[in-house]
Amino acid sequence: MSRRTRVRFAPSPTGPLHMGGVRTALYNYLFAKKNNGDFILRIEDTDQGRFVQGAENYIIEALKWCGIEPGEGVGFGDGPHAPYRQSERKEKGIYKQYAQQLIDSGHAYYAFDTSEELDTMRKRLEAAKAKSTSYNAITRQEMKNSLTLSEDEVKRKLESGDPYVVRIKIPRNEEVRLKDIIRGWVVVNSNELDDKVLYKSDGMPTYHLANIVDDYLMQITHVIRGEEWLPSAPLHVLLYRYLGWESVMPEFAHLPLLLKPDGNGKLSKRDGDRLGFPVFPLDWKGVNAETGQMETSSGYREKGYFPDAFINMLLLLGWHPSGNDEVLTMAEMIEQFSLERVSKSGAKFDPEKTKWFNQQYLRKRTPLELADAWRPELDIRGIKPAPAYLESVCKLLQEKAQFVNEFWNLGSYFFVDIVAYDEEVIKKRWNDKSKAFFNALAAAYEGTEPFDAATTENIFKQTCEVMGVKTGEVMQLYRVALTGAAGGPALFEITALLGKQTVAERLKKMAER
RNA sequence: GUCCUGUUAGUGUAGUGGCCUAACACGUUUGGUUUUCAUCCAAAAGAUCAUGGGUUCAAAUCCCAUACAGGAUACCA
Numbered sequence: 001m002s003r004r005t006r007v008r009f010a011p012s013p014t015g016p017l018h019m020g021g022v023r024t025a026l027y028n029y030l031f032a033k034k035n036n037g038d039f040i041l042r043i044e045d046t047d048q049g050r051f052v053q054g055a056e057n058y059i060i061e062a063l064k065w066c067g068i069e070p071g072e073g074v075g076f077g078d079g080p081h082a083p084y085r086q087s088e089r090k091e092k093g094i095y096k097q098y099a100q101q102l103i104d105s106g107h108a109y110y111a112f113d114t115s116e117e118l119d120t121m122r123k124r125l126e127a128a129k130a131k132s133t134s135y136n137a138i139t140r141q142e143m144k145n146s147l148t149l150s151e152d153e154v155k156r157k158l159e160s161g162d163p164y165v166v167r168i169k170i171p172r173n174e175e176v177r178l179k180d181i182i183r184g185w186v187v188v189n190s191n192e193l194d195d196k197v198l199y200k201s202d203g204m205p206t207y208h209l210a211n212i213v214d215d216y217l218m219q220i221t222h223v224i225r226g227e228e229w230l231p232s233a234p235l236h237v238l239l240y241r242y243l244g245w246e247s248v249m250p251e252f253a254h255l256p257l258l259l260k261p262d263g264n265g266k267l268s269k270r271d272g273d274r275l276g277f278p279v280f281p282l283d284w285k286g287v288n289a290e291t292g293q294m295e296t297s298s299g300y301r302e303k304g305y306f307p308d309a310f311i312n313m314l315l316l317l318g319w320h321p322s323g324n325d326e327v328l329t330m331a332e333m334i335e336q337f338s339l340e341r342v343s344k345s346g347a348k349f350d351p352e353k354t355k356w357f358n359q360q361y362l363r364k365r366t367p368l369e370l371a372d373a374w375r376p377e378l379d380i381r382g383i384k385p386a387p388a389y390l391e392s393v394c395k396l397l398q399e400k401a402q403f404v405n406e407f408w409n410l411g412s413y414f415f416v417d418i419v420a421y422d423e424e425v426i427k428k429r430w431n432d433k434s435k436a437f438f439n440a441l442a443a444a445y446e447g448t449e450p451f452d453a454a455t456t457e458n459i460f461k462q463t464c465e466v467m468g469v470k471t472g473e474v475m476q477l478y479r480v481a482l483t484g485a486a487g488g489p490a491l492f493e494i495t496a497l498l499g500k501q502t503v504a505e506r507l508k509k510m511a512e513r
Numbered sequence: 514g515u516c517c518u519g520u521u522a523g524u525g526u527a528g529u530g531g532c533c534u535a536a537c538a539c540g541u542u543u544g545g546u547u548u549u550c551a552u553c554c555a556a557a558a559g560a561u562c563a564u565g566g567g568u569u570c571a572a573a574u575c576c577c578a579u580a581c582a583g584g585a586u587a588c589c590a
Contacts, residue, residue: 010590011590012589012590014589014590044590045590046589046590047588047589047590049589050589050590111588115587115588118587118588126514129514130514131514131515132514132515132516132586133514133515133586134515134586163588165588167588183518183519186517186518188516188517189516192515192516192517192586193516194586196587197587197588199588200588201588202588204588206587206588206589206590207589207590208590211590226584227517227518227519227583227584227585228584228585228590229584229585229590230517230518230584230585231516231517231518231584231585231586232585232586233517234517254518256518256519256583257583257584259582259583261524264581264582264583265582265583266583266584289589316525316526316538317525318525318526319526320525320526320527320537320538322527323537324527324536324537324538325538326525326526326537326538326539343525343526344518344519344520345518345519345520345582345583346518346519346520346582346583346584347524347525347526348524348525349524349525350523350524350525350539350540352524352539352540353524353525353538353539353540355539356538356539356540357539359551359552363552399551399552399553400550400551400552401551402551410551425549471548472548475548475549476548476549479549485549485550486549486550487549487550487551488549488550488551489550489551490547491548491549
């Protein structure tokens with residue numbers, strides 16, 4: 001019997017959600033939809049020291065903006081496995097029993113070492129040039145734990161409330177194998193693993209324990225996460241085994257990392273600041289979990305990117321469709337997505353292609369959608385155009401821009417007086433015939449009906465003939481007269497849109513220069 | 514240091530032993546269209562498939578080694 005596909009996105013609320021995290025969420029979402037399964041948001045807030053106010057909300061907002069909404073989880077309605085916040089699950093005592101189960105079955109033990117003692121041990125091993133400095137089958141014999149201490153002593157420590165952690169007892173010299181959907185078989189000898197802490201002295205489970213317990217309880221079938229988790233995957237396999245859950249262990253897929261555009265290394269906030277592109281979906285202002293300083297970061301939303309363009313760009317970082325079409329609708333993404341086509345190597349992020357994607361999506365928008373997107377900015381400028389007029393303007397500007405936020409610079413002349421003339425063009429084209437021509441054109445336009453693109457173009461050409469000038473001589477001047485700029489959308493479309501009166505005023509102004 | 518993972522034009526990727534004289538997209542350059550700009554159309558440049566060895570009649574593709582890169586090595590996730 002095959003289980004219903006269930007996947008989860010499980011971020012830590014330690015700051016704004018990185019675009020790499022958004023991609024992980026995207027792949028999870030796509031995989032769930034493709035397989036008619038469930039997509040869950042679980043908040044892994046087991047580290048109280050790094051909790052950042054507002055981060056959880058940011059994650060939820062970001063997923064909403066991107067259109068990759070979980071069907072259950074924090075911020076998206078509780079499902080049958082609530083709560084979905086690990087701190088709350090800990091309150092319900094969900095994790096402790098499993099730590100106990102592992103102790104009872106001999107796969108875990110209590111350890112009482114202080115952080116100073118651990119530090120000393122590591123320094124000593126390092127000085128001795130030992131192969132490894134980890135808490136493992138060899139070193140645990142010299143530490144303070146329930147394997148070395150007498151039963152009475154352990155009992156006394158526990159009862160007197162001495163701080164302790166629970167560590168997994170990694171077996172010696174055993175091969176741990178796991179099959180990764182993207183990378184194939186990964187085999188590690190257990191001697192390379194260490195006795196990871198499962199349960200912290202503050203009463204919280206660590207990521208490793210909480211993650212396995214929750215994935216099991218929430219009936220997760222596929223774990224799709226970043227490559228940085230690959231080294232600890234064998235530990236997770238062991239936990240499933242010792243907890244007796246190996247038959248329902250999820251399949252793993254470790255995604256390649258997102259790399260900086262230049263040089264090497266993981267894509268970081270610093271790269272974005274340095275190279276001038278956002279690394280986060282939304283603007284962020286908050287405390288940095290590491291430094292404790294206030295920090296701000298810019299986001300794709302505020303930079304003017306469309307969420308579907310942003311998602312499409314992210315999709316192609318580490319995955320590629322079998323066909324050649326790279327601009328995909330959400331339905332097509334779902335239809336075509338497969339983990340088998342995810343690449344193994346890290347993907348260098350290319351800000352240029354991101355812009356291109358936005359341009360593609362801008363082209364695909366209807367004038368009405370663009371008008372709605374632009375209206376807030378016009379409102380702020382105190383401009384309230386008629387809906388039909390605004391749509392027509394958007395339709396013309398659509399072919400010229402990559403972003404809606406370029407519209408104003410490209411087409412302010414549709415709403416307000418020309419800010420500045422392109423003097424280069426005037427210098428080059430203005431001659432002794434120009435003034436007479438513009439006066440004649442203004443006069444000819446006066447009786448032009450209808451004042452549409454085709455008719456005004458005809459009148460324009462007739463006027464050229466009558467005045468004995470070549471269209472090429474005056475066309476650019478005409479554009480400057482109407483828009484101030486040397487380039488732009490189709491000129492007679494602009495003429496018609498501006499209307500007889502405005503055109504007349506601008507021609508007059510030009511003629512009087 | 515140790516372990517794990519990776520390496521195809523500037524970038525993202527295609528490629529699963531012969532169809533590879535290595536394809537597509539972004540970017541770059543050139544030409545055409547739009548009298549302009551953007552678009553669109555066409556074309557060009559750009560890759561010793563990291564390096565070395567091996568297996569094979571045949572290798573980007575399989576194996577080994579090396580180099581380089583990244584990740585992990587916390588009572589962080």
